[in-house]
Amino acid sequence: xxxxxxxxxxxxxxxxxxxxxxxxxxxxxxxxxxxxxxxxxxxxxxxxxxxxxxxxxxxxxxxxxxxxxxxxxxxxxxxxxxxxxxxxxxxxxxxxxxxxxxxxxxxxxxxxxxxxxxxxxxxxxxx
Numbered sequence: 356x357x358x359x360x361x362x363x364x365x366x367x368x369x370x371x372x373x374x375x376x377x378x379x380x381x382x383x384x385x386x387x388x389x390x391x392x393x394x395x396x397x398x399x400x401x402x403x404x405x406x407x408x409x410x411x412x413x414x415x416x417x418x419x420x421x422x423x424x425x426x427x428x429x430x431x432x433x434x435x436x437x438x439x440x441x442x443x444x445x446x447x448x449x450x451x452x453x454x455x456x457x458x459x460x461x462x463x464x465x466x467x468x469x470x471x472x473x474x475x476x477x478x479x480x481x482x
Contacts, residue, residue, distance in 0.1 A: 409434040431456040
């Protein structure tokens with residue numbers, strides 16, 4: 356784990372190992388990086404996903420932008436854009452021209468729980 360100020364870059368093995376143990380899953384899966392920003396009052400989770408280049412991008416999960424909701428924001432990045440040396444989408448690392456789409460959704464706690472359950476069920480179905 357790399358720590359810079361109050362932000363921690365969690366390497367893939369640490370993050371995945373912990374999540375799999377919590378969720379009771381055995382199948383290894385891959386994402387490129389996860390950052391947890393502890394400077395926020397509630398942690399922000401950021402993921403870079405580029406294991407399938409034509410569907411590469413970033414996901415950010417932030418609680419309480421709107422009271423009682425969880426914000427999920429995604430960025431879809433052009434397949435030809437290299438994300439190898441990019442840890443997060445921002446103006447310096449990913450030019451606007453490389454961003455194909457940016458979507459934000461606000462989920463209630465119940466909706467977020469159903470989404471989490473669906474993701475866990477999909478992971479188990481891969482076994």
